[in-house]
Amino acid sequence: MKSAQEVVDTMYNGDAFSKWLGIKVEHCEAGACRLSLVVREEMTNGFKIAHGGISYSLADSALAFASNGHGTQALSIETAISHTKPVKVGEKMIATASEIRKSRSIGIYEVRVQNEAGDLVAHFKGTVFRKDLEW
Amino acid sequence: MKSAQEVVDTMYNGDAFSKWLGIKVEHCEAGACRLSLVVREEMTNGFKIAHGGISYSLADSALAFASNGHGTQALSIETAISHTKPVKVGEKMIATASEIRKSRSIGIYEVRVQNEAGDLVAHFKGTVFRKDLEW
């Protein structure tokens, strides 16, 4: 079975949107990971802050990397996010995914997205369906 | 007070990320709207399907346009999305936002995201805090 690092490398290499976002994999292991990105002008909405889709995309990638890091394929079932603080152009977002629960077929993850000052900018929860299929 | 169309024009004009996504406003009114986009190569993940962040971003823009269309400012509090069917490069996604409930300070919206065949590709629910501030 592939290691968490091998799975994440494979996933990230083919992931054009995570690359466009400039996502950097800071750390990964089975069931956990930490990703970051820096907000660019083209990622902002009409209020000149990062569009909600940017923090969601970062957190959703963190969910995918953490849950697939066990070496078997995981599919997102349901995700929820609260945006708690605006993030401006040039600011860095750091998403930290951790495992709340893992059973044979279900995994639940929390992703906390913070700015560099450590403030929570978004809080994400995701549930995945774990398949028997190895990476 | 500005009309729904005027608010959406104002929001959309300044929204760099919605423009990058190629979002098209098909229809808008107070409390409802319909947006679409066509999936491009750079929006895909490692499975060569649209990244979950793309349908989320489309639905989140639909939430913003529908809830602000009443003419007063609305802030997203909590959003949830289920991805129910993969969407490939070249396919069109259509997001239709409708109002489940509106009180003085809270609004709840459902956004159904469909492909051109009418299949549900994502189901989104969003709650906003309605401020007294006019657009």
Added chain:
Amino acid sequence: MKSAQEVVDTMYNGDAFSKWLGIKVEHCEAGACRLSLVVREEMTNGFKIAHGGISYSLADSALAFASNGHGTQALSIETAISHTKPVKVGEKMIATASEIRKSRSIGIYEVRVQNEAGDLVAHFKGTVFRKDLEW
């Protein structure tokens, strides 16, 4: 395979809490059902309105009956509810469950809870994991 009615009868007969709540099965079929209950004094919170747990319990039972009504066992994975209007002692709540999506292993349901005037008192969404095991 058992019919929706047979499954719901089996589930309801053994369900002590649904009985305590006085839940009445108004209608059931595979993937859908309608349940009701009347709010009693002992179901209220400190504001003299139905505790949020009452509308949740009604909606959660509706989710269970609708999703198991296909004849195979379904387990709740994730549920969310918004309480949109207070319900007083003596008032009736009617919960209507409908299927948003059904795949081989996942089902997504919406439950709208209304009072007798037809006002939405709670909006519930539930996701279930569908097992291969027949009832």
Added chain:
Amino acid sequence: MKSAQEVVDTMYNGDAFSKWLGIKVEHCEAGACRLSLVVREEMTNGFKIAHGGISYSLADSALAFASNGHGTQALSIETAISHTKPVKVGEKMIATASEIRKSRSIGIYEVRVQNEAGDLVAHFKGTVFRKDLEW
């Protein structure tokens, strides 16, 4: 302004359903609390385990006590719960509420529900609207 303990006493004294559930307030302070209950026969569903509405009700009460403990009134906007492990008759559930975020008008709380062995039996997240009205 009332203290957290005074608010919780006031809320709990009038809360008939929390009393029926046998909820015990183990600890409370502004923004946090710990509640418990012991599962009785009449709280079970057709699988002879606690109905999902029981852990929800316990967690929802924990949300109410923690968020109102700041001394001003808080109204639930949106709640979500995952049931992660069955709980049998005679088992104790302990719900621990903590604050993820508090702004002037919004509060977000996590409630972890555990059995006596420390296993997570349910994971709950709730968002409240904070009014200016003192208790």
